[in-house]
Amino acid sequence: MKRIFSLIACFIFGLSGCAAVTQLASGEQELDPRFERLFNSDAPKYSFYAQSSGVRSVLVLLERGEGTSTWIGPFGEGMIVRDGMIIGTRGFGEGLIAVDLSEVLPLILNSQMGQAERFHSYHAFGTQTEVRAYVCDVTPMGTGTVLRGAQAVSARTVEEDCTGPSGDFINKYWIASGEVIQSRQWVGPRLGSVTIGLQEND
Numbered sequence: 001m002k003r004i005f006s007l008i009a010c011f012i013f014g015l016s017g018c019a020a021v022t023q024l025a026s027g028e029q030e031l032d033p034r035f036e037r038l039f040n041s042d043a044p045k046y047s048f049y050a051q052s053s054g055v056r057s058v059l060v061l062l063e064r065g066e067g068t069s070t071w072i073g074p075f076g077e078g079m080i081v082r083d084g085m086i087i088g089t090r091g092f093g094e095g096l097i098a099v100d101l102s103e104v105l106p107l108i109l110n111s112q113m114g115q116a117e118r119f120h121s122y123h124a125f126g127t128q129t130e131v132r133a134y135v136c137d138v139t140p141m142g143t144g145t146v147l148r149g150a151q152a153v154s155a156r157t158v159e160e161d162c163t164g165p166s167g168d169f170i171n172k173y174w175i176a177s178g179e180v181i182q183s184r185q186w187v188g189p190r191l192g193s194v195t196i197g198l199q200e201n202d
Contacts, residue, residue: 032074046059077089094188096122100119104116116138120188141159142157148182151200171186
C-alpha cells in the first residue's frame with residue numbers, strides 16, 4: 001500500500017515529490033484493486049487537479065465505449081470522457097450524470113469561433129434529474145506550449161465561455177493532433193473546475 005502511494009506521488013509531483021505525503025491517502029480508505037492493477041500497467045493516465053479543494057490525483061483508463069472512455073481514480077471515483085471533454089463523474093459527490101456536448105464539441109475540436117449550447121444533467125432529489133443549460137462562446141486563442149508529462153508539446157488553445165441561469169464558467173482546452181491533451185473544465189458547484197492532462201507512460 002505504501003509503495004503504490006509513493007508511486008502515485010512520484011507520478012503527480014515528479015521526482016521531487018516522491019518523498020511527499022500525497023493527498024490521496026485519507027484515513028483507512030483502501031485502494032480500488034482495479035486502479036492498482038491498471039496503474040502498474042501501461043494503461044493511459046490522466047493527471048487530475050481539483051482547483052477548489054487543491055486535491056491532486058491520477059486517473060487511469062478503465063474501459064472504452066462507443067466514442068467515450070471511462071477513467072478510474074485510486075478509490076473508485078470515476079470520470080467519463082468524450083474526445084477529452086468530461087461528460088460525467090462518479091464518486092466525487094457532484095452527481096454529474098451526463099453532459100450533452102453535441103453542439104459545442106465540433107467547434108472546440110476544430111478550433112472554430114462560434115456560439116453553441118451545452119446541457120448538464122445532475123442528480124436531484126430521489127430519482128429526479130436536474131438539467132442545466134448554458135450558452136457558450138467558443139474562441140480560438142492561438143498556439144502555445146503545454147506539458148504532456150515531462151514533454152513540451154505544441155497545442156492549439158481554445159476557450160469556452162459559458163453562461164446560464166445556474167452560473168457562469170470558462171473552460172480552456174489545449175488540442176494537439178486532433179485530441180484534447182489538457183484542459184480545465186467546470187464540473188459543478190461542489191467540485192468546481194478540474195484540470196486534467198494526458199500523461200506519457202515511461
